[in-house]
Amino acid sequence: MSLARVFLENLLPVMLLAGVGWLVRRRIGIDPKPLAQIVFYVLSPALIFNLLVEIPVALGDMLRMAGFVTLLLAILATVAWLTARALRLSRTLTSALILTVTFMNAGNLGLPITQLALGQVPLAWATVFFSTTALLSNSVGAWVAGVGRATPARALAGLARVPAVFAIPLALALRAAGFSLPPLAAVPIGLLAGAAIPSMLLLLGMQLAGVGRPASVGLLAASGALRLVASPLIAWLVSPIFALPPAAFQAGLLESAMPSAVLNSILATQYDVEPEFVSGAVLFSTMLSMFTLSPLLLMLQ
Numbered sequence: 001m002s003l004a005r006v007f008l009e010n011l012l013p014v015m016l017l018a019g020v021g022w023l024v025r026r027r028i029g030i031d032p033k034p035l036a037q038i039v040f041y042v043l044s045p046a047l048i049f050n051l052l053v054e055i056p057v058a059l060g061d062m063l064r065m066a067g068f069v070t071l072l073l074a075i076l077a078t079v080a081w082l083t084a085r086a087l088r089l090s091r092t093l094t095s096a097l098i099l100t101v102t103f104m105n106a107g108n109l110g111l112p113i114t115q116l117a118l119g120q121v122p123l124a125w126a127t128v129f130f131s132t133t134a135l136l137s138n139s140v141g142a143w144v145a146g147v148g149r150a151t152p153a154r155a156l157a158g159l160a161r162v163p164a165v166f167a168i169p170l171a172l173a174l175r176a177a178g179f180s181l182p183p184l185a186a187v188p189i190g191l192l193a194g195a196a197i198p199s200m201l202l203l204l205g206m207q208l209a210g211v212g213r214p215a216s217v218g219l220l221a222a223s224g225a226l227r228l229v230a231s232p233l234i235a236w237l238v239s240p241i242f243a244l245p246p247a248a249f250q251a252g253l254l255e256s257a258m259p260s261a262v263l264n265s266i267l268a269t270q271y272d273v274e275p276e277f278v279s280g281a282v283l284f285s286t287m288l289s290m291f292t293l294s295p296l297l298l299m300l301q
Contacts, residue, residue, distance in 0.1 A: 007290065007294045009116065009117075011113065011290055011293060011294065011297075013112075013116065014109060014112050014113055014116075014201065015290070017198065017201040017202065017205075018201045018202070018204045018205035018208070018286075019205055020202060020205060021201065021202035021203060021204060021205025021206040021207075021208075021209070022205035022206065022208055022209040023205070023209075024202070024205070024206060025205070025206040025209040025210065026209050030206065032203055032206035032207050032210070033269070035199065035202070035203050035206065036203055036207075036265075036266045036269070038199070039196065039199055039200055039203055039266070040163075040263075040266055040270075041163055042163075042192060043192055043193075043195055043196040043199055043200075044107075044134065044138075044163075044164060044196055044200075044263075045163040045164045045166075045167040046167075046189050046192035046193045046196060047107070047192075047193040047196035047197070048130075048131055048134050048135075048164055048167050048168055048171070049167040049168070049170065049171045049189060049193070050171075050189055050190055050192075050193035051127045051130070051131055051193070052131050052168065052171035052172060052175060053171050053174060053175055053181070055124055055127050055128065055131075056124055057124050057125065057127075057128055059175070059176065061128075061248075062128050064242050064243070064244065064248075065125060065128040065129060065132065065242070065244065065248055065252065066128065066131075066132045067242055068235075068238065068239060068241075068242040068244060068252060069128075069129055069132040069133060069136075069252070070132065070136065071238055071241070072231070072234060072235050072238060072256060073102050073103070073133065073136055073140075075234050075238070076101055076102045076226070076230075076231060076234065077098050077101070077102045077144075079101065079226060079230065080097050080098040080100075080101035080102060080226060081094065081098060083097065083101075083222060083226070084097050084098070087219070087222075089219075092273050092274050093219075093274055093277065095144050095145055095273045095274075096268060096273050096274035096277050096278050096281075097219070097222075097223060098144050099141060099144060099145060099260075099264040099267060099268065099273075099278060100223045100227065100260040100264055100277075100278055100281035100282070100285070101223055101226045101227050101231075101260075102141070102144075103133060103136070103137040103141050103260070103261045103263065103264055104133065104227065104231065104255065104256065104257075104258040104259065104260065104261055105204075105258040105259050105260065105261045105262060105286070106126070106129055106130040106133045106134075106255045106258055106261070107130045107133075107134065107196075107197065107200060107261070108196075108197050108200030108201050108203075108204060108262060109201075109204075109258050109259065109286075109289075110126055110129070110130060110254070110255045110258045111123065111126055111127065111130060111197060112197060112201075113254070113258075113293070113297075114126040114251055114254055114255065117254070117297050117300070117301060118247075118250055118251065118254065118300065118301070121247045122247045122248075122250045122251040122254075123251070124247075125247055125248040125250075125251035125252065126251040126254070126255055129251060129252055129255045130255065131168065133255075133261075134164055134168070135164065135165075135168045137261060137263050137264075137267075138163075138164035138165055138263070139164075139165050141263070141264070141267055142267055142270075142271075145267040145268060145270070145271040145273045200262060203262055204262045204282075204286070207262060207265050207279060207282065208279075208282065208283045208286065210279070216277065219277070220277075220280055220281055220284045221284075223260070223281045223284070223285070224281065224284050224285045224288055227259060227260050227281075227285050228257060228259065228285055228288060228289055228292045229292070231256045231257060232253055232256045232257040232296065234256070235252055235253050235256035235257075236253060239252060239253070250300050253296070253300065254293075254296065254297070254300060257289075257292060257293060257296050258289065258293075259282065259285035259286040259288070259289040260278075260281050260282045260285045260286070261282070262282060264278050264281070264282060265278050265279045265282050
């Protein structure tokens with residue numbers, strides 16, 4: 001399979017949907033903030049909850065993948081923090097850099113690309129990867145963003161307003177207890193979950209349409225290099241610690257190479273932590289990922 005075919009069959013369909021969002025904002029001028037709030041408070045928690053309840057992976061295997069993701073993100077956050085210290089960045093830019101390097105677009109890009117390129121079994125593992133990053137980005141990520149403008153204690157208290165912080169432990173508790181939701185609850189949650197990924201892709205395009213010329217090209221380049229190149233290399237190095245099966249390794253490596261997450265822009269806007277830089281990093285890494293993901297997909301396939 002050629003690089004061109006990998007791109008056309010696995011990456012371009014996802015990018016086209018994001019392109020619709022870009023056109024909607026450019027041509028009609030729709031403000032993405034209401035959609036961002038709907039995704040943040042309603043659709044994303046429903047997707048995470050639904051995936052965790054329905055995923056066909058044993059709880060022990062889920063914990064192994066979660067451990068792998070947690071270690072990967074911890075290493076990335078440390079590398080980003082050290083980079084910020086070396087560059088003598090401000091508190092807000094430090095928080096912004098940590099967000100853009102640590103949290104990847106494992107959901108609205110990672111899941112559809114994994115499904116298209118690798119199939120259903122790796123998709124199940126990718127769902128665990130995404131759920132873990134969602135938990136950490138909506139909790140630790142929100143705290144990192146809050147620290148840019150508030151004290152650590154106040155940023156920690158702000159996590160009580162993040163819905164996914166409550167959706168994930170609730171789903172895991174119901175799964176461990178073997179409890180099945182009645183159709184009255186399962187059907188609407190499933191419908192909301194089904195709307196999450198298309199909405200995230202539309203939101204990605206709408207947010208990218210509002211990104212102007214980047215103010216710090218050098219810092220964006222550093223963020224992009226850490227996110228797209230260093231991240232999969234670190235994932236490849238730490239994966240043997242957790243003895244991941246081949247399908248899990250494929251999913252984990254592919255997810256680790258995704259560009260910076262749309263949620264980073266939402267968090268940066270919510271907490272007023274260098275939103276222009278964060279949106280620029282999302283745009284830069286998303287555009288560059290078309291060139292870095294294609295050879296990785298060719299290798300994995």
